[in-house]
Amino acid sequence: xxxxxxxxxxxxxxxxxxxxxxxxxxxxxxxxxxxxxxxxxxxxxxxxxxxxxxxxxxxxxxxxxxxxxxxxxxxxxxxxxxxxxxxxxxxxxxxxxxxxxxxxxxxxxxxxxxxxxxxxxxxxxxxxxxxxxxxxxxxxxxxxxxxxxxxxxxxxxxxxxxxxxxxxxxxxxxxxxxxxxxxxxxxxxxxxxxxxxxxxxxxxxxxxxxxxxxxxxxxxxxxxxxxxxxxxxxxxxxxxxxxxxxxxxxxxxxxxxxxxxxxxxxxxxxxxxxxxxxxxxxxxxxxxxxxxxxxxxxxxxxxxxxxxxxxxxxxxxxxxxxxxxxxxxxxxxxxxxxxxxxxxxxxxxx
Numbered sequence: 001x002x003x004x005x006x007x008x009x010x011x012x013x014x015x016x017x018x019x020x021x022x023x024x025x026x027x028x029x030x031x032x033x034x035x036x037x038x039x040x041x042x043x044x045x046x047x048x049x050x051x052x053x054x055x056x057x058x059x060x061x062x063x064x065x066x067x068x069x070x071x072x073x074x075x076x077x078x079x080x081x082x083x084x085x086x087x088x089x090x091x092x093x094x095x096x097x098x099x100x101x102x103x104x105x106x107x108x109x110x111x112x113x114x115x116x117x118x119x120x121x122x123x124x125x126x127x128x129x130x131x132x133x134x135x136x137x138x139x140x141x142x143x144x145x146x147x148x149x150x151x152x153x154x155x156x157x158x159x160x161x162x163x164x165x166x167x168x169x170x171x172x173x174x175x176x177x178x179x180x181x182x183x184x185x186x187x188x189x190x191x192x193x194x195x196x197x198x199x200x201x202x203x204x205x206x207x208x209x210x211x212x213x214x215x216x217x218x219x220x221x222x223x224x225x226x227x228x229x230x231x232x233x234x235x236x237x238x239x240x241x242x243x244x245x246x247x248x249x250x251x252x253x254x255x256x257x258x259x260x261x262x263x264x265x266x267x268x269x270x271x272x273x274x275x276x277x278x279x280x281x282x283x284x285x286x287x288x289x290x291x292x293x294x295x296x297x298x299x300x301x302x303x304x305x306x307x308x309x310x311x312x313x314x315x316x317x318x319x320x321x322x323x324x325x326x327x328x329x330x331x332x333x334x335x336x337x338x339x340x341x342x343x344x345x346x347x348x349x350x
Contacts, residue, residue: 003027003048003120004045004046004048005027005051005116006031007031007052008037008051008061009032009033010053014053014105018031025113030047034056034057035052035058035061035063036058036059039064039067039068046073046074048120051116052064052080052081054082065094065098076158078119078123079099080100080101081099081101083104083105096163098166126159157234157235158233159232159233161229162229163226164227165226169210169220171191171219172219172220173219175219177239178211179208179233180206180209181232182232184227184230185227185230186224186227186230186232187199188223188225190223197308199309200221201222202291202309204291209232211257228300275350276350278320278323281317281320281321284306284309285324285337286342286345288301288337289342299337299338301337321337329345
């Protein structure tokens with residue numbers, strides 16, 4: 001079956017040329033002259049890939065991508081921006097929204113076809129990888145009927161790709177459901193009135209995001225952002241409610257996870273309120289050390305994120321890390337941190 005391509009481009013001549021090239025390459029092509037029509041066509045026809053201009057009337061390319069990301073059916077469709085050279089500096093905004101690639105006008109036929117082919121092949125590989133994923137992706141492993149049913153729901157959900165720094169959800173967004181991290185790392189943050197970030201948590205493979213909002217059917221309490229390229233599955237609130245009502249053991253599992261999460265946040269607030277700079281930094285490093293990959297236990301985090309997690313100024317983080325290195329408590333390997341003296345860090349005086 002021919003792959004479906006949606007072109008959203010307000011320039012009639014460019015759009016007609018793209019349609020002609022793609023139809024000659026045996027693609028089934030849909031076209032829209034503005035962003036609003038493009039969003040409607042995407043939802044109606046579910047194309048395999050979307051090519052979209054940035055500067056358009058009615059709804060620009062950023063708006064199109066944002067709207068498609070809000071729909072569960074369309075948020076995984078590969079998305080390529082078509083941009084003029086003058087707009088090239090603004091592309092970071094589009095990539096952070098989740099665009100997969102961009103083509104700078106004017107581009108030739110082979111650039112276009114190669115870009116589409118690469119994105120379609122990458123999507124096919126991701127789908128195959130999802131179909132073949134093993135119990136490694138399951139975190140509820142007890143052999144009870146309710147938990148087995150919940151595992152089944154997890155297996156049936158497609159993981160969505162999030163690029164580094166891309167937002168998964170914003171604070172005060174109404175909860176759409178429960179998020180499961182299947183690859184990568186996600187941070188959650190709250191913003192102070194002066195604009196500073198306070199990192200409320202780091203989540204990796206097998207961790208759940210938004211448990212509070214999912215269980216209480218309320219808004220998210222913080223903003224979740226990808227620390228690195230990651231994959232996340234969404235379990236819609238309706239399915240969560242059904243599972244919780246039918247299976248008490250699933251409800252108990254998530255009440256336990258919520259309780260553990262709340263205790264961790266209480267301990268974090270206590271540390272921020274009463275611990276010295278050195279003790280706060282030692283505690284933050286040890287927390288990250290426990291979450292680091294088992295093979296090397298190297299902590300990979302930016303100075304800014306470390307500052308947000310420890311609630312310090314970036315300059316204070318740099319000075320404290322330098323002191324810890326001089327005292328041979330840690331080492332710096334490039335941008336990563338290695339723990340040399342776990343016991344001394346854990347017994348750091350306040």
